Amino acid sequence: MQYSKRSILQYLFSAVALYVAMCGALQEGGAQPADGAGDQAAKMAVSASDWSKKYPEVFEGIEKFNGRDVSGAVEDFEEAAKKYPELPPAELMLADLYIEKNRIEMAINALDTAARKYPEDPETFLLLGNLAFQQNRNTDASLAFERARTLLESYDGDSMRLKRLQLRLYAGLATIATRFDDWATAAAYLREWVNLDPQNSGPRVRFARALFRTNKGREAFGQLEYARRLDDSILSPSMLMAQFWMEAGNMAAGREWLDRASRRQAEDLDTQMMLARFHWNLRQFAAAKKSVLQAIKLSKNDPQANLLAGRLYHYDHDFDKAIQYFSNVDGDDPSGGVSEALKRDSRQHLMYALAAEGSPAGIQKAIDMADMGTDLPSLVAQCYAYKRGGKKEKALATLQAAQHSTQDPNTNYIFAYVLADEVSADKVMPLLEASLATEGLFVFRRDAEQLRARLAGEKAKKKAETNNAEARQR
Numbered sequence: 001m002q003y004s005k006r007s008i009l010q011y012l013f014s015a016v017a018l019y020v021a022m023c024g025a026l027q028e029g030g031a032q033p034a035d036g037a038g039d040q041a042a043k044m045a046v047s048a049s050d051w052s053k054k055y056p057e058v059f060e061g062i063e064k065f066n067g068r069d070v071s072g073a074v075e076d077f078e079e080a081a082k083k084y085p086e087l088p089p090a091e092l093m094l095a096d097l098y099i100e101k102n103r104i105e106m107a108i109n110a111l112d113t114a115a116r117k118y119p120e121d122p123e124t125f126l127l128l129g130n131l132a133f134q135q136n137r138n139t140d141a142s143l144a145f146e147r148a149r150t151l152l153e154s155y156d157g158d159s160m161r162l163k164r165l166q167l168r169l170y171a172g173l174a175t176i177a178t179r180f181d182d183w184a185t186a187a188a189y190l191r192e193w194v195n196l197d198p199q200n201s202g203p204r205v206r207f208a209r210a211l212f213r214t215n216k217g218r219e220a221f222g223q224l225e226y227a228r229r230l231d232d233s234i235l236s237p238s239m240l241m242a243q244f245w246m247e248a249g250n251m252a253a254g255r256e257w258l259d260r261a262s263r264r265q266a267e268d269l270d271t272q273m274m275l276a277r278f279h280w281n282l283r284q285f286a287a288a289k290k291s292v293l294q295a296i297k298l299s300k301n302d303p304q305a306n307l308l309a310g311r312l313y314h315y316d317h318d319f320d321k322a323i324q325y326f327s328n329v330d331g332d333d334p335s336g337g338v339s340e341a342l343k344r345d346s347r348q349h350l351m352y353a354l355a356a357e358g359s360p361a362g363i364q365k366a367i368d369m370a371d372m373g374t375d376l377p378s379l380v381a382q383c384y385a386y387k388r389g390g391k392k393e394k395a396l397a398t399l400q401a402a403q404h405s406t407q408d409p410n411t412n413y414i415f416a417y418v419l420a421d422e423v424s425a426d427k428v429m430p431l432l433e434a435s436l437a438t439e440g441l442f443v444f445r446r447d448a449e450q451l452r453a454r455l456a457g458e459k460a461k462k463k464a465e466t467n468n469a470e471a472r473q474r
Contacts, residue, residue, distance in 0.1 A: 055080050058093065065097050073097075085158040088123050089114055095127060104131070122151040122165050129172050138179060145172045167196055174206070183213035194223075201231040205240065212244045220244070236261055239271055242278075251282075262291070269298045269305070276308055281440035288312060288441070303329045303338045307346050314349065314443040319357035322443075326350035344377070351381035352410065352443060355388045363389040376402060384414045396422065409435040413444040417451060425455040 053059075061076030077090035087093070091114035098107035107127075115124045129144035148169055155162055170193040177186035187210035193203045208223035224237035235243075238261035246254035258275055265271040272295040279288035289312050295305040310325035329338065329346035347369070354366040363385050370382035379402035386395035395418050406412060412435035416428045432452045436445070 055084060055087065057083065058087070061093070062097065065094070070094070086160040086164075088161070089118050089121060091117065092121075092123050092127065099127070099131070107131075120151055120154070122148040122155060122169070125151065126165065126168050126172065133172065133175065133179075138176060141172070142176055145169060145176065149173070163196060167193060170196070171203070174210070178210070181213075183210050186210040187214055187216075199230060201227040201234055204230070205234065208240070209244055212241070213248070217241075235270060235274070236265055236268065238264060239274055242274075246278075254278075266294065267298060269295055269302060272298065273302075273304060273308070276305075280308065280312070283441050283445075285312070285315065285441065289316075301328070303342050303346070307342065307349070310346070310349055310353065311441075311443050314353050314356065315441055315445060317356075317446070319353050322353040323350065323357065323362075326353055347373075348377045348381060349443065351378075352384065355381070355385035358388060360389070380411050380414055383418055387414075387418045392421075407434075409438040409442040409448070410444050413448040413451070416448070420451060420455065425459045428455060 057076050057080035061073040061080070064070075064076060065073035074090050074094060077093045081087045081090055081093075091110045095107045095110035095114065098104070098110060111124050111127060114121065118124070125144045125148035129141045129148065132138075132141035132144055148165075152162070152165060152169060155165070170189045174186045174189035174193065177183070177189065187207065190203060190207035190210050194200075194207050197203060204223050204227040208220040208227070211217075211220040211223065221237055221241060224240050228234060228237055234240075238257050242254045242257035242261060245251075245257060255278075258278060261268075261271050262275055272291045276288050276291035276295060279285075279291060288308075292305060292309045292312055295302065296309055299305060306325045306328040310322045310329075313319070313325065314322035326346050326349050329342065351366040351369050354362040354369075366385040367382055367389070370378040370385065372378075379398055383395055383398040383402055386392075386398055399415060399418050412431045416431035416435065419431070420428050429452070432448055432455070435442075435448045436452065438445075
């Protein structure tokens, strides 16, 4: 079936508009593939904000846009596009700004205008393809990218812009193919991307992944070695091969590559941290501990290493060491190098460890820390601390305020722990089962297993007593 240029455009616009009407504005981040392919594809699009750093007219236009003078912004963008041929048309810069603000309907209007004014410009369809991909509308994304490819074949504009558009096209087409597990097609597009941008390690790693998935492991490893020479900050070839094998479901082969990386890169922090997480997720406590302690040795102030070390020691009921490592992350960070999310995580686990340690001073410190927070994790920690301190009524009252549906295994254990002596085992067991359904380790796993065994034993004993009583009556 043949489609005219206009009919394809109408179809794409109507599909985007329908999605927006049904689901609201596009949420930041969108749906991304596991390897971050969506992020890399999006980065091929130089945004209006990026242009503003080089071109004063674009900067002035953005200032007007932010001041709600859209017509003035378009005039500045038009002036810039006439002056610098590597820039996209004004309406595309405007659409980009609307996308940054999550104003998708306004972005579509700008794209519609761009398509009518510049019907041979491929960038309109590349933007539409990115939008469709982020919204998981794969057919629409494919249509848009294919239309962009057709237009690029006859594109005779600025050579710098042509290369940028080609890079984005190959990234988009490869990403779509990857989403459908069409690795051979993805590899072909990624090869084109690498040939156009040979000094960029990112697409080369993606190319290696696609080669690996098409049973070209030797060539994949060679590409990874090349990528590491280009950028020594990325993971080593052995680590990346381990990732590829585990992603493909072959954990034994992944483990072999990790062991190889461990031997060859005993002094590499990233390698040791990946090994520690790998073993933690497989419940291999001793191996996880060995790797995380090596990571601490390599960088005693690394926040991720300290957080994982704290979790390991809490799991092992060595609460003093757990408190020490969690405190290392939760302490002052004058450099600003520790993310707020990481600080919140370590603070949460520090409260758990203080309460689990069991001393009156530790329990009170956990309660006081929780008092300073207004979020759900603080309520959960306080609930646990009250129970550990023997304040049953306060624990139950806090649980009532905190209780909600959750997939967090630590929270489910704490709810079960607080309720275990208050309600029947049948009501507590689902919480413990939900907690223990977690595949990897978590700090309260041993406690949850012990509580489940205790409740199961009490239930069996009660049932036996009932059966005996009934037998005596007969």
